[in-house]
Amino acid sequence: MSAVIRPFRIDDTEAVVTLWREAGLTRPWNDPYRDIERKLTEQPEFFLVATVDDAVAGTVMAGWDGHRGWMSYLATSDAQRGTGIGRALVAAAEHALEAAGCPKIMLMVRSDNDAVIGFYNALGYGTDEVRVMGKRLIPDA
Numbered sequence: 001m002s003a004v005i006r007p008f009r010i011d012d013t014e015a016v017v018t019l020w021r022e023a024g025l026t027r028p029w030n031d032p033y034r035d036i037e038r039k040l041t042e043q044p045e046f047f048l049v050a051t052v053d054d055a056v057a058g059t060v061m062a063g064w065d066g067h068r069g070w071m072s073y074l075a076t077s078d079a080q081r082g083t084g085i086g087r088a089l090v091a092a093a094e095h096a097l098e099a100a101g102c103p104k105i106m107l108m109v110r111s112d113n114d115a116v117i118g119f120y121n122a123l124g125y126g127t128d129e130v131r132v133m134g135k136r137l138i139p140d141a
């Protein structure tokens, strides 16, 4: 793996949205462009991309709310899967959050996404038996 991990830059936008679409992370009710715009207003330094030969090959969006850290939009490009970029992105997000004083990192995975659950288990993540609840405040669509 010869990837470089660095903070997102605005000219990464199209490549990042394409990667998220290909990785199946976009949903009709979440506009990925608006998600990027919002993230750039809040802890943009925790929005990381991995590049290989200057091309975007992975992303992770992390954040810290003063109690817990969160990770979302973890994805690697099809061509680069299995080469360690996913692990490196998670490690980079963990280091950034820990350096900020964050004691625990959380993430949400669909309960039937066995492949990603296996990936996170391999990285030391366990399942918390909680029900995730949410309420939309700003509709995107």
Ligand SMILES: CC(C)(COP(=O)(O)OP(=O)(O)OC[C@H]1O[C@@H](n2cnc3c(N)ncnc32)[C@H](O)[C@@H]1OP(=O)(O)O)[C@@H](O)C(=O)NCCC(=O)NCCS
Residues within 6 Å of the ligand: 023, 024, 025, 073, 074, 075, 076, 077, 080, 081, 082, 083, 084, 085, 086, 087, 088, 108, 109, 110, 114, 115, 116, 117, 118, 119, 122, 123
């Ligand atoms: C999840 C994802 C980011 C993993 O990225 P990746 O670059 O292929 O992961 P890595 O190559 O860094 O693999 C890390 C480790 O996890 C292991 N692993 C991956 N999937 C695994 C599984 N299902 N079960 C057990 N171990 C697994 C790998 O073998 C590797 O172990 P190693 O470092 O000891 O060799 C990638 O598959 C992806 O983009 N998926 C689609 C998007 C998605 O669903 N994201 C999560 C949203 S919650």
